[in-house]
Amino acid sequence: MSNEAHALPGQASDHPYLRSAILHCLLIAASFVMLYPILWMLAGSLRPAEDLFGGGASLIPSQVTIRAYTQGWFGVQMSFGRFFLNSLLIATLATLGNVFAASLAAYAFARLNFVGRKFWFALMLGTLMLPYHVTLIPQYVLFQNLGWVNTWLPLIVPKYFAVDAFFIFLMVQFFRGIPRELDEAAQMDGCSPWRIYYKVMLPLSLPVLATAAIFSFIWTWEDFFGPLIYVSDMNLYTVQLGLRSFIDSSGTSSWNELFAMSVLSLIPIFLIFLFFQRLLIEGIATTGMKR
Amino acid sequence: MSTSIQLRKVVKRFEALEVIKGVDLDIEPGKFTVFVGPSGCGKSTLLRMIAGLESITGGDLHIGGQKMNDVAAAKRGIAMVFQSYALYPHMTVYKNLAFGLETAGVRRDEIDRRVREAAETLRITEYLPRRPKALSGGQRQRVAIGRSIVRDPNIFLFDEPLSNLDAELRVQMRVEISKLHERLGNTMIYVTHDQVEAMTMADTIVVLRGGEVMQVGSPLELYNRPANRFVAGFIGSPKMNFLEAARVATDAIDVAGQAIQLEPYQLGRCPAETPITFGIRPEHIVLGGEVGQALGEARVDLVEHLGGSTSVYATMPSGASLTVLAPGQLSIRHGETVPLRFDAANCHAFGPDDQTLRN
Amino acid sequence: MSVSERSPAAAGNGESNALARSYREAFRRNAPGYLFLAPWLIGFFCLTLGPALGSLYLSLTDFDLLQTPNFVGLQNYVRMATADPKFVSAMRVTFLYVVLSMPLKLGFALAVAMMLNRGLKGLPIYRAVFYLPSLLGASVAIAVLWRQLFAADGMVNSMLAIIGIEGPSWISNPRYSLYTLVVLSVWQFGSPMIIFLAGLRQIPTDMYEAASLDGASASRQFWKITLPLLSPVIFFNFVIQTIEAFKAFTPAFIVSGGTGGPINSTLFYTLYLYQEAFGNFRMGYASALAWVLVIIIAIFTAFSFLSTRYWVHYDE
Ligand SMILES: Nc1ncnc2c1ncn2[C@@H]1O[C@H](COP(=O)(O)OP(=O)(O)O)[C@@H](O)[C@H]1O
Ligand SMILES: [Mg+2]
Numbered sequence: 001m002s003n004e005a006h007a008l009p010g011q012a013s014d015h016p017y018l019r020s021a022i023l024h025c026l027l028i029a030a031s032f033v034m035l036y037p038i039l040w041m042l043a044g045s046l047r048p049a050e051d052l053f054g055g056g057a058s059l060i061p062s063q064v065t066i067r068a069y070t071q072g073w074f075g076v077q078m079s080f081g082r083f084f085l086n087s088l089l090i091a092t093l094a095t096l097g098n099v100f101a102a103s104l105a106a107y108a109f110a111r112l113n114f115v116g117r118k119f120w121f122a123l124m125l126g127t128l129m130l131p132y133h134v135t136l137i138p139q140y141v142l143f144q145n146l147g148w149v150n151t152w153l154p155l156i157v158p159k160y161f162a163v164d165a166f167f168i169f170l171m172v173q174f175f176r177g178i179p180r181e182l183d184e185a186a187q188m189d190g191c192s193p194w195r196i197y198y199k200v201m202l203p204l205s206l207p208v209l210a211t212a213a214i215f216s217f218i219w220t221w222e223d224f225f226g227p228l229i230y231v232s233d234m235n236l237y238t239v240q241l242g243l244r245s246f247i248d249s250s251g252t253s254s255w256n257e258l259f260a261m262s263v264l265s266l267i268p269i270f271l272i273f274l275f276f277q278r279l280l281i282e283g284i285a286t287t288g289m290k291r
Numbered sequence: 292m293s294t295s296i297q298l299r300k301v302v303k304r305f306e307a308l309e310v311i312k313g314v315d316l317d318i319e320p321g322k323f324t325v326f327v328g329p330s331g332c333g334k335s336t337l338l339r340m341i342a343g344l345e346s347i348t349g350g351d352l353h354i355g356g357q358k359m360n361d362v363a364a365a366k367r368g369i370a371m372v373f374q375s376y377a378l379y380p381h382m383t384v385y386k387n388l389a390f391g392l393e394t395a396g397v398r399r400d401e402i403d404r405r406v407r408e409a410a411e412t413l414r415i416t417e418y419l420p421r422r423p424k425a426l427s428g429g430q431r432q433r434v435a436i437g438r439s440i441v442r443d444p445n446i447f448l449f450d451e452p453l454s455n456l457d458a459e460l461r462v463q464m465r466v467e468i469s470k471l472h473e474r475l476g477n478t479m480i481y482v483t484h485d486q487v488e489a490m491t492m493a494d495t496i497v498v499l500r501g502g503e504v505m506q507v508g509s510p511l512e513l514y515n516r517p518a519n520r521f522v523a524g525f526i527g528s529p530k531m532n533f534l535e536a537a538r539v540a541t542d543a544i545d546v547a548g549q550a551i552q553l554e555p556y557q558l559g560r561c562p563a564e565t566p567i568t569f570g571i572r573p574e575h576i577v578l579g580g581e582v583g584q585a586l587g588e589a590r591v592d593l594v595e596h597l598g599g600s601t602s603v604y605a606t607m608p609s610g611a612s613l614t615v616l617a618p619g620q621l622s623i624r625h626g627e628t629v630p631l632r633f634d635a636a637n638c639h640a641f642g643p644d645d646q647t648l649r650n
Numbered sequence: 651m652s653v654s655e656r657s658p659a660a661a662g663n664g665e666s667n668a669l670a671r672s673y674r675e676a677f678r679r680n681a682p683g684y685l686f687l688a689p690w691l692i693g694f695f696c697l698t699l700g701p702a703l704g705s706l707y708l709s710l711t712d713f714d715l716l717q718t719p720n721f722v723g724l725q726n727y728v729r730m731a732t733a734d735p736k737f738v739s740a741m742r743v744t745f746l747y748v749v750l751s752m753p754l755k756l757g758f759a760l761a762v763a764m765m766l767n768r769g770l771k772g773l774p775i776y777r778a779v780f781y782l783p784s785l786l787g788a789s790v791a792i793a794v795l796w797r798q799l800f801a802a803d804g805m806v807n808s809m810l811a812i813i814g815i816e817g818p819s820w821i822s823n824p825r826y827s828l829y830t831l832v833v834l835s836v837w838q839f840g841s842p843m844i845i846f847l848a849g850l851r852q853i854p855t856d857m858y859e860a861a862s863l864d865g866a867s868a869s870r871q872f873w874k875i876t877l878p879l880l881s882p883v884i885f886f887n888f889v890i891q892t893i894e895a896f897k898a899f900t901p902a903f904i905v906s907g908g909t910g911g912p913i914n915s916t917l918f919y920t921l922y923l924y925q926e927a928f929g930n931f932r933m934g935y936a937s938a939l940a941w942v943l944v945i946i947i948a949i950f951t952a953f954s955f956l957s958t959r960y961w962v963h964y965d966e
Contacts, residue, residue, distance in 0.1 A: 023765055024772075030762065031779040034837065038786070040805050041795045105690035114683025115676075124690070127698055131897050131947060133923055133940040137933050138704030139697060141715070161693025168690065181377035184344050189391030189442075190365035193682040199390075203381040222789040224900045229928055240790040244904065247794065255798060262791030273785055277778050280785070284841055285848035346679075361675060 038266075045069070045259035069264070072257030076245050078234050080261055083242035088268075090152050090238060091220040097159030098167050098216040099209055105162045106171030107197050111183060121172075127165045140229065154230045155220070167212045170283060174208035175201060211283035214276050218269050239265045293321035293478050294355040294368065294445040296341060302349035303336055303502075310336050312502040313350065318480065319495070323472045326482045327489040327525070328499035334482045337499070338448050341480065342371050355445065365394075370439030371448040374455065376431045378423040384410075384434050385419040391442045409441045412471075429460045436471070449481040453488065465492060486526050490514070498522050520568060520645040529573045529602065529614045536569040536640070538562070544569060544640065547609035549587040553635050559648040561640075567648065570639035573616040576631050578603065578623070583634040589613055591627045596620060605629065709938035714931045726938035737939070739914040740922040743828060747918065748895045750828075751835035756887055759839040763846035764876070777844065784840035792834070793904030797821055800830040821905060824915035831901050831916060842887040849883030850876070878963040885962045889954050893947055899924070919943060 039059050045068050047061040073080045108114070109121050143154045162168055178201065186196045202209065224240045231237060237245070243265060246258055273280065296318040303311035310333045318324050326334045339345040341352065343364030352359050359367055378387050388406045397405075410416040413433040423431055432452060439447055449468070453461045469492050472479050483489055489496050490510045498505040498513065498521070506518040510526075517523035523531045536546045542555045546569050561567060576586065589605035592612075603615040603623065615631070623629060640648045684691070709726055711719035730737045762780055766773055786792050799805050802819035810817040820826045853876065861871050877884075902910065902918040910917030910925070923943070927936035 020768075020770060023768065023770060027762075027765060027770075027776050031776060034779060034783060037795055037799055037805070037837075038782075040799070041791075044798070101689040101693070104686045104688075108683050108686035108690075112683035112686060114680040114687075117683065120687065120691075123694065127694070129893060129947065129951065130698070130702070131893070131940070131943050133897075133920060134705055134944050135698055135701035136705070136940065137708060137713075137927055137937050138701035140927075141704075141933075142696075142701065144715075158693065158697050160689065161697060162690040163693045163697050179375060179377065181373045181375050182379060185371070185373060185377035185379070185438075186390075187344065187364050188342065188369065188371050189438075190394040193686070195394060197686070200379060218785065219788075224788075224790055224903070225924075228903075229924075243790040243794060247904070247907070258794060259798070262794050265789060265791045266786055269786055269789070270782075273778075273782060277774075277781075281777065281781065281844055284844045361678075 041259050042263055044256055045263045047256055066260075068254075068256040068260035072246070072254070072260040075254065075257050075261065076234070076242060076249055078237065078242070080239070080242055080264065082235070083237050083239045084264075086152075086236060087221055087238040087240070090155050091217045093152075093156045094159045094220040095213050095216040097156060098162070098164060099213050101160050101162035102164070102167035102212060103171055103202065103205070103209065104197075105168045106175055107193075107201055109168065110172045110175035111180075111196075111201070112193060124165050124168055128169060136229075143230070149230055150232050150236070152231070152236060155223070155226050159216075159220075164216075167216065170212055170215075171205070171208055174205055178204050207279060207282075210276065211279045214272055214280060215283060218272060221268060293476060295320045295353075296446070296478065296480075297353040298337075298341075298350065299353070300350035301337075301340065301347060301352060303333070303340060303345065304348045310502050311340070311348075314502075314504055316497060316504060316507070318478065320478055321476050322494040323469070323479045323481065323492060324495045324497060325489040325493035326480065326497050326499055327484065327486055328505075329525075330484050332499045333502040334484070334499055335450055336502075338371075338450055338480060338482050341446075342369055342448050343367050344371075368445040369448060370442050370444035370446070371450065372435045372439055372452045374451040376423070376435040376452075376455075378431060378434055378438070380423055383420055383422055384415065384426070384437075387423065387434060388419075388438050388441050391438065395442075405441045405443075409437045412440065413437045428456050429464065432456065432464055436468070440471075440475075445477060447475075447477055447479040449479070451483055452481075454483075454485075461488075468492065487528065490526065496526075498525060516647070516649065517639065518647055520570070520641045520647075523570050523639055523641070523647075527572055529616060531570045531572045531639070532576070532613050533641075534569045534571075534607070534611050534613075535609075536567050537564060538567055539564075547587065547607060547611065549585065551586070551635070552584060553638065553640065557635075557638070557649050558640055559642075559650040561642050561648045565643060567643065568641040568645070570641060571633055571637065573602070573614040575637035576613070576615045576617075576633050578615060578617055578621065578629045578631065580632060583632050586631040586633050588628050588630050591623055591625055591629060594621070594623060594625060603629075605631075705937040705940055708934050709941050711934040712932075713934040713937070715933050716931075719934060722934070726935045727942070729935070730938060730942065736914060736917065736922060740910075740917045740919045743910075743915065743917050744896065744919040747828060747832060747835070747898070748892055751832045751895060752888070752892055754832070754836045755839045755891060756842055756884070758836060759842035759887070760846050760880075760884070762839070763843045763850055764872075766843075766847060767850040777847070780843055781840035784838045787834070787838040788900060790900060790904055793901045796830060796834050796901065797905050800826075822912055824911075824913040827905070827912060827915045831898075831905065834901050835895065835898070842891055845883060845887055846880070849880050853879045881962040882964060885954065885958055889951060892950065892954075896920075896943065896947060896950075 036059075043059045043061050046064045046066065048063055048065050048067065105124070109117065109124070139154070139158075140149070143149055146153075148154050148157075182200055182204070183196050186200045191199065222240065223238075224244070227238045227241045228244075231241060234245070243258070243261060246261060296316075298314050298316040298318075301311060301314045301316075302309065314337060326337060328334055336345060340347050341354075343359070343362065347360050354367055354369075378384075379390065382390065385406060388409060389402050392402045392405065406419075407416065410419055413436060415430060415433050415437060418426060418430060418434070423434065426434065435452070452468075453464050456464060465488060468481075481488075481492060493510055495507060496510055496513055497507050500521055505525075506513060506522045508516075513522055513526045517526060520533065524533070534546050536544045536551075538558060538561055539545045539550065540563070541558070542553055544551050544553060544558070544567065551569070558567075571586070577583065587607060589607045591603055591605050593604040595602040595604075598620070600619065601617045601621045603617065603621070605613050605615065607613060613631070642648050708719060710721060710723060712722050712725075713719035766776055770776070783792075800820035801807075802822070804820075806820065807817035818826060820830050857875055857879075858871060861875060866874065897920055898918055899920040902916045902921045903924075906912075906916045906921075908921075908925075910921050919939070920943075923936050923939045926932045926939060
């Protein structure tokens with residue numbers, strides 16, 4: 001009837017510009033609060049050491065210097081370059097394994113017919129919820145018996161067996177969205193399941209493969225617990241372990257060097273975030289999951 | 292060259308659900324066979340079992356005289372065109388056509404020759420470097436057909452290939468597929484739910500319903516001598532009129548008080564007084580005049596002028612509604628009462644089990 | 651057709667022949683699936699199921715990594731329940747952490763998601779900014795940063811000094827140290843926020859239009875439309891994030907220097923488990939701790955699922 005007669009109170013139509021301006025102000029303020037700690041760390045890493053905490057909460061260093069970076073790089077016995085290289089190698093190998101093994105399993109779950117498929121799929125989903133602590137100690141014993149402790153193998157090899165069900169789940173969701181008629185057309189074209197997998201499925205799944213690779217890389221890069229228990233030789237340290245020993249060796253005296261190395265350790269993640277933000281966000285939104 | 296297909300008591304079950312209920316079928320070599328039936332009746336399932344995309348629960352499938360139940364899809368000498376075309380989106384048209392040949396390990400120059408030949412045939416040469424998403428629906432359809440031609444299969448299968456096209460293109464592609472069949476002479480099976488497609492394209496039509504074959508025959512056989520009420524209603528447009536009736540003599544029935552004379556063979560061995568169904572196609576009813584015999588009168592509810600013909604929707608005094616398709620342009624109006632006449636040779640009678648009574 | 655015709659025994663026995671054929675057929679049908687699944691299956695048995703059962707056994711022993719384990723029955727569990735104040739303390743800290751951080755984290759996530767869902771310009775930028783902490787949060791660098799933020803002379807106290815308050819040393823004061831970790835967790839509300847945003851997108855806007863034509867106020871729309879329709883997503887976020895919170899490790903380890911101090915105030919359950927396993931080499935006891943964690947998570951998940959019928963609204 002006459003909805004125009006009594007204008008709707010409190011609706012966005014009242015003062016649309018004012019409301020969205022207020023909203024923007026709120027969000028900008030919140031963004032600032034969210035980013036402040038990170039910016040503060042960045043600023044701290046660029047301050048001279050004598051500045052100590054004199055800078056207080058301010059973001060603007062009295063004087064900009066990269067001394068913290070050049071000194072922190074060699075702040076522990078080993079150069080951080082070594083740690084970065086180690087982390088890069090581990091994360092790359094782990095990522096390859098995750099993407100490869102998870103896509104194989106996901107293809108089987110999403111597309112192939114075999115006895116017991118639903119059963120295995122349910123078990124796979126079950127492992128999503130299982131805390132890794134419950135497998136931790138026997139795994140440690142296993143790897144110790146294999147002579148793998150104090151190598152990178154415990155950090156890499158399990159990924160080639162798709163132990164992280166998250167990636168399988170992510171890919172199953174995506175594979176299911178690819179029209180089944182494409183597989184069938186390929187089947188009529190004489191393709192074996194393997195050829196369908198790598199000639200049809202994989203090329204069509206690049207977005208989800210990239211998403212899985214990115215998450216896998218970031219999580220391996222950030223992983224602290226794994227290297228902590230398996231790696232003791234400093235030559236094999238990851239960046240995260242390097243940072244930890246930096247804390248232990250220097251206390252708070254060279255906090256700006258610690259900050260500098262911390263900032264450096266975040267840069268790869270930040271770059272990935274910058275370039276692949278959309279994939280990350282879609283990945284989270286479609287699986288509804290993230291550690 | 293062309294290949295026959297035999298199905299013997301073929302059954303398909305999805306878990307407990309029986310979708311194909313014992314189908315016996317002989318598909319003659321070189322013929323264009325159409326599976327037609329309402330949606331969900333199992334046409335696609337039957338086709339996919341022939342293709343090897345769906346396993347066969349029971350019965351035997353022979354292709355070219357060989358049992359094929361457990362032979363892999365690619366080894367049956369069959370190509371299939373899918374409803375959604377199923378073109379590989381990440382490959383160019385050329386690659387789409389070449390993919391099956393590459394898989395089979397055909398030599399590069401041979402692949403190139405065959406791809407270009409097929410592209411020539413279907414007039415898609417200029418699109419070879421494009422990706423499928425840069426093509427229109429009709430062009431994609433051609434590519435999909437091209438992909439099946441290059442492999443030079445013995446048998447072509449089509450699963451509702453035209454249903455994603457607009458009406459005009461659909462007619463055009465219909466003609467093209469028929470011409471293709473004429474030229475290649477292969478065995479082709481074509482699935483559709485559209486009886487017009489079936490009538491216009493088929494050498495042989497297989498009418499399916501609920502996983503069972505209702506009738507097999509040429510288009511005109513199905514039109515002239517439907518085996519049962521379902522086929523009678525499904526083939527022909529507008530639909531055949533069905534009126535309740537009863538047999539009163541060896542050669543006469545009663546349709547709502549109107550006695551109608553038929554030939555005894557049209558009523559078969561149906562006992563007297565049983566309720567039967569009298570069927571007459573809209574185009575076989577004449578409004579007024581002197582030909583044939585009277586069917587009674589009807590009041591006109593609606594008239595549709597199509598130019599070349601006129602559809603009249605009317606109600607009989609018994610309350611039964613009726614469609615009449617008259618040639619030319621008539622000047623009747625809504626509310627008028629018209630006399631109906633027909634020729635006994637054109638009518639059908641179905642028993643209580645819906646089977647035709649004619650013997 | 652048949653291959654095994656050569657063998658007279660098989661040829662004579664049609665039944666076994668048919669059996670052999672059906673086995674071959676079953677193999678042909680199932681082999682590709684199991685080949686593709688093989689890496690996962692090996693991983694599942696050797697790295698997940700086997701070890702899980704192994705730790706169940708170890709939890710009933712006094713395993714110390716060096717000597718062969720001795721079976722001790724339920725002794726580890728009994729000790730946990732009756733004679734381990736550190737276990738009780740770790741439980742208390744962990745539950746407190748979960749109970750404090752979950753509502754705040756999910757509340758922020760939902761509130762910000764709703765603000766962002768109003769078709770504002772610049773959504774991708776805001777979304778990225780709010781998401782970034784979630785992505786970085788698990789790293790040692792951020793834990794290092796947190797230590798400095800809440801140190802006696804850290805950023806937080808510098809800010810408080812501006813308004814004339816002298817803040818305590820948050821990190822080294824057992825009364826406050828856990829709260830700094832709660833703040834760290836809440837700071838990472840970005841990933842549940844993204845899931846909320848995706849959920850909000852699913853709610854048709856015409857539903858709100860119809861409601862506002864009916865004169866429903868904004869708060870009524872929130873309670874009667876947004877919350878019910880979003881409840882499956884809320885439930886999902888709640889379960890996943892809570893399980894993750896139970897498993898939190900790195901921040902407590904770095905902020906407390908691996909001790910869980912001061913006075914066990916940041917002794918997360920997983921940190922205690924780590925100390926027992928790799929500090930004291932009480933592997934049997936640590937296995938028991940791990941299984942108790944599984945049981946807690948299982949009970950929590952089961953109760954959450956049971957509760958859904960009272961508050962989670964599913965479309966048929
Ligand atoms: N994979 C399947 N699982 C279970 N039921 C199916 C499957 N495929 C088809 N059906 C069922 O089989 C029947 C026939 O399907 P289909 O052959 O696709 O029909 P049509 O192609 O004639 O429309 C339908 O009732 C359909 O629901
Ligand atoms: Mg179909």
